[in-house]
Amino acid sequence: MALLVLDASIVIAWFDRNDALHLRSTAALELTRTDERVLPASAYAESLVVPSRLGQDAIVLFERALAGLPVRVEPITVEVARRAAELRARHHALRLGDALVLATAIAFDAAVITADRAWTRYYPRVRVI
DSSP states (O other): OOEEEEOHHHHHHHHOTTSTTHHHHHHHHHHTTTSEEEEEHHHHHHHTHHHHHHOHHHHHHHHHHHHHSOOEEEOOOHHHHHHHHHHHHHOTTSOHHHHHHHHHHHHHTOEEEESOGGGGGTOTTEEEO
8 A cells, every 4th residue: 555645736627517627636546545645734625725715614624525435535744845935945935735645745755646747847657637
């Protein structure tokens, strides 16, 4: 079993059946069902934005769906924060939220799955759906 870090783009598309990437994210998660999945706390927060706009019922639905995935929400540690800062220092176009997800993958020596093709420039173990 491998460790796989999920980007918010994957979780958002998986949760929203109307998202253009829903089928691809669902297929990617199905292919990785035997992997241990980690969702950085920063990506978890980003994934909760739309459910939060929709209200408490949507948040509860999202939480239940996420628990059934399953995925572990990983806190942002000092090590991850430092690695994210290093990535941002080297790559000015990289946003902090993205750097935190990549830094989590680096810290755990894990692959990361995203919908953002640009990430392949920053880390060799990026899988793009």
